[in-house]
Amino acid sequence: MKKTVIKDLFRNQDTYTDQKVILSGWVRTVRDSKTFGFIELNDGTFFKSVQIVFDDQLENFKEVAKLSLSASIRVEGQFVLTPQMKQPFEIKAEKIIIEGNSTPDYPLQKKKHSFEYLRTIAHLRPRTNTFLAVFRVRSLASFAIHQFFQDKGFVNVHTPIITGSDTEGAGEMFRVTSLDLDNLPKNDEGKVDVSKDFFNKETNLTVSGQLSAETFALAFRNVYTFGPTFRAENSNTARHAAEFWMIEPEVAFAELPDIMDLAEEMVKYVIGFVLENAPEEMAFFNSFIDKGLLERLTLVNEADFGRLTYTEAIEILKKSGESFEYPVEWGIDLQTEHERYLCEKVYNRPVFVTDYPKDIKAFYMRTNEDNKTVAATDLLVPGIGELIGGSQREEREEVLLSRIEEIGMNMEDYWWYLELRKYGETKHSGYGLGFERLIMYLTGMSNIRDVIPFPRTTGNAEY
Amino acid sequence: MKKTVIKDLFRNQDTYTDQKVILSGWVRTVRDSKTFGFIELNDGTFFKSVQIVFDDQLENFKEVAKLSLSASIRVEGQFVLTPQMKQPFEIKAEKIIIEGNSTPDYPLQKKKHSFEYLRTIAHLRPRTNTFLAVFRVRSLASFAIHQFFQDKGFVNVHTPIITGSDTEGAGEMFRVTSLDLDNLPKNDEGKVDVSKDFFNKETNLTVSGQLSAETFALAFRNVYTFGPTFRAENSNTARHAAEFWMIEPEVAFAELPDIMDLAEEMVKYVIGFVLENAPEEMAFFNSFIDKGLLERLTLVNEADFGRLTYTEAIEILKKSGESFEYPVEWGIDLQTEHERYLCEKVYNRPVFVTDYPKDIKAFYMRTNEDNKTVAATDLLVPGIGELIGGSQREEREEVLLSRIEEIGMNMEDYWWYLELRKYGETKHSGYGLGFERLIMYLTGMSNIRDVIPFPRTTGNAEY
Numbered sequence: 001m002k003k004t005v006i007k008d009l010f011r012n013q014d015t016y017t018d019q020k021v022i023l024s025g026w027v028r029t030v031r032d033s034k035t036f037g038f039i040e041l042n043d044g045t046f047f048k049s050v051q052i053v054f055d056d057q058l059e060n061f062k063e064v065a066k067l068s069l070s071a072s073i074r075v076e077g078q079f080v081l082t083p084q085m086k087q088p089f090e091i092k093a094e095k096i097i098i099e100g101n102s103t104p105d106y107p108l109q110k111k112k113h114s115f116e117y118l119r120t121i122a123h124l125r126p127r128t129n130t131f132l133a134v135f136r137v138r139s140l141a142s143f144a145i146h147q148f149f150q151d152k153g154f155v156n157v158h159t160p161i162i163t164g165s166d167t168e169g170a171g172e173m174f175r176v177t178s179l180d181l182d183n184l185p186k187n188d189e190g191k192v193d194v195s196k197d198f199f200n201k202e203t204n205l206t207v208s209g210q211l212s213a214e215t216f217a218l219a220f221r222n223v224y225t226f227g228p229t230f231r232a233e234n235s236n237t238a239r240h241a242a243e244f245w246m247i248e249p250e251v252a253f254a255e256l257p258d259i260m261d262l263a264e265e266m267v268k269y270v271i272g273f274v275l276e277n278a279p280e281e282m283a284f285f286n287s288f289i290d291k292g293l294l295e296r297l298t299l300v301n302e303a304d305f306g307r308l309t310y311t312e313a314i315e316i317l318k319k320s321g322e323s324f325e326y327p328v329e330w331g332i333d334l335q336t337e338h339e340r341y342l343c344e345k346v347y348n349r350p351v352f353v354t355d356y357p358k359d360i361k362a363f364y365m366r367t368n369e370d371n372k373t374v375a376a377t378d379l380l381v382p383g384i385g386e387l388i389g390g391s392q393r394e395e396r397e398e399v400l401l402s403r404i405e406e407i408g409m410n411m412e413d414y415w416w417y418l419e420l421r422k423y424g425e426t427k428h429s430g431y432g433l434g435f436e437r438l439i440m441y442l443t444g445m446s447n448i449r450d451v452i453p454f455p456r457t458t459g460n461a462e463y
Numbered sequence: 464m465k466k467t468v469i470k471d472l473f474r475n476q477d478t479y480t481d482q483k484v485i486l487s488g489w490v491r492t493v494r495d496s497k498t499f500g501f502i503e504l505n506d507g508t509f510f511k512s513v514q515i516v517f518d519d520q521l522e523n524f525k526e527v528a529k530l531s532l533s534a535s536i537r538v539e540g541q542f543v544l545t546p547q548m549k550q551p552f553e554i555k556a557e558k559i560i561i562e563g564n565s566t567p568d569y570p571l572q573k574k575k576h577s578f579e580y581l582r583t584i585a586h587l588r589p590r591t592n593t594f595l596a597v598f599r600v601r602s603l604a605s606f607a608i609h610q611f612f613q614d615k616g617f618v619n620v621h622t623p624i625i626t627g628s629d630t631e632g633a634g635e636m637f638r639v640t641s642l643d644l645d646n647l648p649k650n651d652e653g654k655v656d657v658s659k660d661f662f663n664k665e666t667n668l669t670v671s672g673q674l675s676a677e678t679f680a681l682a683f684r685n686v687y688t689f690g691p692t693f694r695a696e697n698s699n700t701a702r703h704a705a706e707f708w709m710i711e712p713e714v715a716f717a718e719l720p721d722i723m724d725l726a727e728e729m730v731k732y733v734i735g736f737v738l739e740n741a742p743e744e745m746a747f748f749n750s751f752i753d754k755g756l757l758e759r760l761t762l763v764n765e766a767d768f769g770r771l772t773y774t775e776a777i778e779i780l781k782k783s784g785e786s787f788e789y790p791v792e793w794g795i796d797l798q799t800e801h802e803r804y805l806c807e808k809v810y811n812r813p814v815f816v817t818d819y820p821k822d823i824k825a826f827y828m829r830t831n832e833d834n835k836t837v838a839a840t841d842l843l844v845p846g847i848g849e850l851i852g853g854s855q856r857e858e859r860e861e862v863l864l865s866r867i868e869e870i871g872m873n874m875e876d877y878w879w880y881l882e883l884r885k886y887g888e889t890k891h892s893g894y895g896l897g898f899e900r901l902i903m904y905l906t907g908m909s910n911i912r913d914v915i916p917f918p919r920t921t922g923n924a925e926y
Contacts, residue, residue, distance in 0.1 A: 005684070007616060024716040026681075026887050044684035044715070045616055070887035074716075099716075100858065100888030123879040124886065126682035135679070139619040146609050153470060153508055156602040160917045161624065161691045162637070162668075162706055164924040174625070174639050174661070176668065178695040181655045184644060192644045198637070198695055198705065199924035205625075205639065212917055212926060216598070218489075219589035221468070221507035227691065228624045232641040232661055242661065243625055252507070253487040253535075253562075395563065416586040416926055423587065424489050424533035425563030454623045454675055461627040461662035463675060463879055 001076060007046035009079065013089055016079040021091065023050065023075045024099070026127065029110060032065035039067070041075065041091075047133060047280040052077065054093040068102035069109060070127065115450050122454050122463055130289070133281035134451055137274055138439050144273035145226060145247055145435075148266050154222040154249065159209030161228065164201055165413045173204035174232045174242075205230035210248050210430060211364070211417050214393060217250035217428055218420055224249040226435075236458050238447040239336075239384075241436065243456040250430035256366075256375045256392040259429040260352050263379055263388050264305045266433075267350065271297050274442055290444025296382065297442070299349065306343070306351030310334075310373065313342055313353050320345075333360045334378070339385040350381040363403050364417075365391040377431070384441050390431025397421035464539060470509035472542065476552055479542040484554065486513065486538045487562070489590070492573060495528035502530070504538065504554075510596060510743040515540065517556040531565035532572060533590065578913050585917050585926055593752070596744035597914055600737055601902050607736035608689060608710055608898075611729050617685040617712065622672030624691065627664055628876045636667035637695045637705075668693035673711050673893060674827070674880050677856060680713035680891055681883055687712040689898075699921050701910040702799075702847075704899065706919040713893035719829075719838045719855045722892040723815050726842055726851050727768045729896075730813065734760050737905055753907025759845065760905070762812065769806070769814030773797075773836065776805055776816050783808075796823045802841070802848040813844045826866050827880075828854040840894070847904050853894025860884035 001020040009016055009023075025043030032038075036055035042048075052075055054064055067073070077093040107121050108128060118125040125131045146156070162176050178198035179185065187193040194202045209225040216223045225248040232242060249266075251259055275282055275297065286294040308316075317328040317338055326335045334353070343351045355373040358365070365374035379388035394400045400421055404411055411418075439451040449455040454463040464483040472479055472486075488506030495501075499518035505511075515538055517527055530536070540556040570584050571591060581588040588594045609619065625639050641661035642648065650656040657665045672688040679686045688711040696703060712729075714722055738745055738760065749757040771779075780791040780801055789798045797816070806814045818836040821828070828837035842851035857863045863884055867874055874881075902914040912918040917926045 005616070024889070025684075026889075044682050072716075072887040072889040099890070100884075102886045106886045123678040123882065126679050132682060135620065135683070136618055138621070139613075139617075142619050142621075143609055143613045146606055150602075150606045153468075155599055156605050157598065157916055158601070158605075158691070158708055160706060160919060160924075160926070162693070162919050162924055163926075165926070174641055175644065176637050176639060177644070178637055179644075181638065181640070181642075181644070181647060184647075198697075198921065199919070200922045201924065203924050215586040215926075216589050216916065219507050219595060220598070221488075228621070230625070234661075243623065245621055253537075419586065421563075423565045423569045424535040426487070426489075426535040427562070453620055453679065456623060456625050456662070458661065459663045461623075461625055461664065461666050463623070463626075463628070463678075 005045040006041070006043045006048070006050050009050060009089070010046055010048060013081065016089075017081055019079050020094075021077065021079050023091065025050075025073070025075075027067050027069055027071045027073060027102075029069065030065065030067050037065050039064075039073075039075075039093075041073070042132075044132070047129070047136070047278075047284065051087050051090040052093050052096075053090050054096060058093065058096060060096065060098070063098060064096050067098065068104055068106060070102040070106050072099040073097060074099055115447065119449055119455075126453075129284060131450075133278070133284050134439070134443055134445060135453065137278050137281055137443055138451060140274050140277050141270050141439060141442060142226070142435070144270045145266070147273075148269045149222075149224045149249065152222065154224045155216065155220040157209070157213055157216045157223050157225050158227065159206070159212035159225050161206050162199070162203050163206045164199065164203050165211075172231050172233045173207060174230050176203045176205055207231060208246065208248065208432060210250065210432065213248055213250040213430065214428065215416070215420060217252045217430070218424070218426065221252045222249070223251075234458050238449075239437070239440075241448050241452060241455055241457050244448070244452070245435040247433040247435060248430060250428065252426050252428040254392075254429045255427055256354065256377060256390075256429055259390050259392075259431055260307070260354075260377055260379075263352075263390065263431055263433070264350075267379075267387075267438075268301050270438065271301050271442065285443050285445075293444045303349050305379070306347040306349060308351065308353060309355045310353050310357065311355065313338075316346060317341065331357050331359070336385040339378070339380040340382070343380040344382045348382070350379055350387070352377050352379050361391070363407050363409060364393050364400070366394045367399055367403070375429075379431075381441055383444075384437050387437050387441060388431050388433045390429065392427065392429040395421060395425045395427055397425065468508040469504070469506045469511070469513050472513060472552070473509055473511060476544065479552075480544055482542050483557075484540065484542050486554065488513075488536065488538075490530050490532055490534045490536060490565075492532065493528065493530050500528050502527075502536075502538075502556075504536070505595075507595070510592070510599070510741075510747065514550050514553040515556050515559075516553050517559060521556065521559060523559065523561070526561060527559050530561065531567055531569060533565040533569050535562040536560060537562055578910065582912055582918075589916075592747060594913075596741075596747050597902070597906055597908060598916065600741050600744055600906055601914060603737050603740050604733050604902060604905060605689070605898070607733045608729070610736075611732045612685075612687045612712065615685065617687045618679065618683040620672070620676055620679045620686045620688050621690065622669070622675035622688050624669050625662070625666050626669045627662065627666050628674075635694050635696045636670060637693050639666045639668055670694060671709065671711065671895060673713065673895065676711055676713040676893065677891065678879070678883060680715045680893070681887065681889065684715045685712070686714075697921050701912075702900070702903075704911050704915060704918050704920050707911070707915070708898035710896040710898060711893060713891065715889050715891045717855075717892045718890055719817065719840060719853075719892055722853050722855075722894055723770070723817075723840055723842075726815075726853065726894055726896070727813075730842075730850075730901075731764050733901065734764050734905065738764075748906050748908075756907045766812050768842070769810040769812060771814065771816060772818045773816050773820065774818065776801075779809060780804065794820050794822070797841075799848040802843040803845070806843040807845045811845070813842055813850070815840050815842050824854070826870050826872060827856050827863070829857045830862055830866070838892075842894075844904055846907075847900050850900050850904060851894050851896045853892065855890065855892040858884060858888045858890055860888065
């Protein structure tokens with residue numbers, strides 16, 4: 001008798017036909033009549049459950065018939081093909097051992113629960129179909145990204161989470177400290193004496209690994225990060241979380257179009273990987289979460305992404321005749337309504353907007369010849385808006401210096417970043433991909449709280 | 464003429480023979496005489512450099528001959544096999560474009576630098592042979608781990624970094640806050656009013672994703688985490704960092720021996736993967752960092768890991784005749800000296816010690832029949848000591864409850880963890896692998912600061 005898992009049964013039905021198997025899993029439903037019954041058993045290895053048939057030949061027939069939902073059991077029985085039934089096969093139980101029963105107050109009884117409610121039981125929601133599908137797709141997409149970059153020889157760099165420099169806007173960073181907040185040491189000026197803190201200075205949670213990644217790109221040529229990043233931003237939307245994962249590739253000897261090609265290839269690779277490795281989950285999303293999902297993803301995989309400049313985008317938006325909440329003028333930062341109009345209404349596929357005004361973009365982006373715009377790009381995708389933001393980095397030491405001065409940043413914090421421009425500067429480019437937004441795009445889930453195992457948002461750090 | 468990278472030249476010498484190629488990279492050395500010269504060029508894609516031969520036919524011969532170390536250049540030239548020379552081939556340059564020169568104060572001049580010094584230029588040290596090797600091996604090992612678990616159908620779970628619960632010892636956790644430390648809001652008792660903080664409560668950086676991972680294991684059966692964890696521990700040793708990465712697999716329907724098998728298979732898989740995919744780097748470590756490395760790793764891959772109980776280990780240590788700094792008695796926590804004696808002197812290979820006294824282990828570990836020990840294991844490896852710590856988890860609700868009470872932990876913080884025992888409890892087990900220690904083990908590097916891109920240790924959060 002062979003210990004196996006449900007995924008293997010579904011994938012290799014031929015080899016199991018009429019064989020004895022041993023399964024362990026959790027009870028999804030039980031139906032029974034006087035002398036026999038059915039259990040829908042899921043073991044987490046596969047999206048679908050297996051039907052277990054049992055009858056009063058079992059010595060513990062009565063206990064089995066009364067099992068609570070989510071009880072864990074071990075089943076020994078025979079694999080039988082059932083070509084005439086809805087399910088392709090079932091297991092005729094010869095023995096059922098109850099490992100751990102459940103109680104009738106189990107919150108996931110057989111009915112529809114709102115996502116809002118399921119968020120309050122985040123420790124149990126992965127047992128539902130939707131979240132079994134979401135988090136398997138999340139895992140597969142994560143692996144697809146690693147595989148994509150590793151196959152190309154990219155080096156995965158673990159950039160620091162705790163950072164002493166405040167890359168882009170300290171106001172939105174979380175402070176990290178080992179000081180006792182109720183007994184803070186003070187200096188002569190009555191301020192917190194940060195020299196007494198763990199790192200002898202003020203430290204924060206990273207908002208991006210990019211600057212660190214650049215140091216490695218100038219040694220390894222092709223690198224990427226994949227790790228958590230943080231924003232202490234008080235925005236209570238369906239698209240923002242305080243803690244989220246980012247992928248940040250950085251490529252030496254690359255200009256902006258090179259990393260746009262890379263980003264497009266990556267997005268298509270991940271879509272293809274997920275469609276191939278989670279067909280059951282993706283079909284589920286297409287049926288129950290987002291009707292057009294499969295068609296849209298398949299289309300994306302076949303079409304070239306659109307490419308246009310910010311200036312062209314502004315022209316299109318102005319001529320569109322749409323009444324936007326935020327008026328359109330050259331120089332504005334594009335809002336989600338503008339982004340979605342461009343990719344949903346104009347292009348009907350993902351689109352790269354390039355060459356944004358330098359005043360609305362970060363200091364490290366390379367100034368274009370026109371001295372008004374920078375070599376930056378955002379990838380906008382239907383349903384989401386901005387998925388990726390990238391740029392060619394300013395490699396010219398004197399231009400970077402004057403830009404840092406112009407903005408009034410603290411030059412001393414960036415001594416090591418500036419040194420990269422002094423010792424063998426090269427053109428280099430990179431982008432950041434918000435991993436949760438990618439998962440929303442792949443699954444059709446519309447709230448970021450529903451694609452993160454235990455989401456952290458304003459006022460919420462449960463579990 | 465084909466744009467290519469140095470790795471491809473080395474791996475596919477046949478297809479490049481006598482072809483024209485275009486390379487970009489950084490100058491490692493320049494030697495020149497009056498009419499010709501040699502450049503050692505590295506482009507980061509491969510451990511080894513390529514020899515570029517140039518002569519005064521180049522229009523910029525003089526500039527090229529005077530290039531500073533680390534200058535970035537683009538070379539167009541012919542690939543020529545040189546079977547009679549030390550290097551298997553070289554590039555006869557026809558054109559060399561200087562992308563970015565360097566300055567003579569470049570800190571990595573051609574001489575030996577101490578690891579201590581290189582830590583002070585962490586943004587440049589990946590350009591040295593040692594760190595080019597360390598961080599490529601780190602990247603490959605990271606991918607090997609993902610591949611190992613994904614191939615087995617494990618689901619990668621991103622457990623939270625910011626946590627509201629203090630899993631194991633709040634004293635060693637970093638506090639996370641968005642409050643202004645110089646203007647803390649106070650409550651009626653004069654304490655910090657944590658309800659005003661971003662998450663409306665006290666939050667810290669995670670020390671382990673295990674408890675969260677357990678919730679997912681009871682849905683997906685096989686899961687693993689791979690992410691950063693933190694300790695605000697003031698220990699200034701070569702083996703401790705404040706920020707490090709951990710891998711934590713968690714398996715439902717698994718007992719202690721199952722996850723010991725899994726851990727052994729994983730360690731061997733990673734060793735095999737790195738030996739196969741980074742042969743040049745591993746040969747370098749074996750020659751310059753740790754003479755016995757390759758022999759030791761090869762041996763490990765062939766032998767079964769040792770397995771003995773804590774009680775047996777204590778007996779062996781007592782009878783050893785060694786004079787340990789920490790005296791050996793049943794009940795003590797094994798120190799590194801004991802661990803290393805067991806795996807280096809007694810077994811000469813990795814060894815699992817199991818069934819530790821329950822008083823020195825965590826509350827969630829499953830109490831054995833003897834009521835004195837728990838189903839826990841540490842994997843000890845030569846040169847490192849503890850590499851992996853794992854256990855079977857206490858799935859019995861009443862035993863877990865009484866254990867939490869016994870220790871005096873706050874029951875309310877664990878309501879969701881306890882509910883896992885109520886709703887379909889199953890036997891389950893898991894372990895934690897310190898990723899940096901694995902890298903030290905794989906490379907022979909003896910200080911954790913030298914296997915982390917930008918290490919965070921007491922008093923140090925530079926870059």
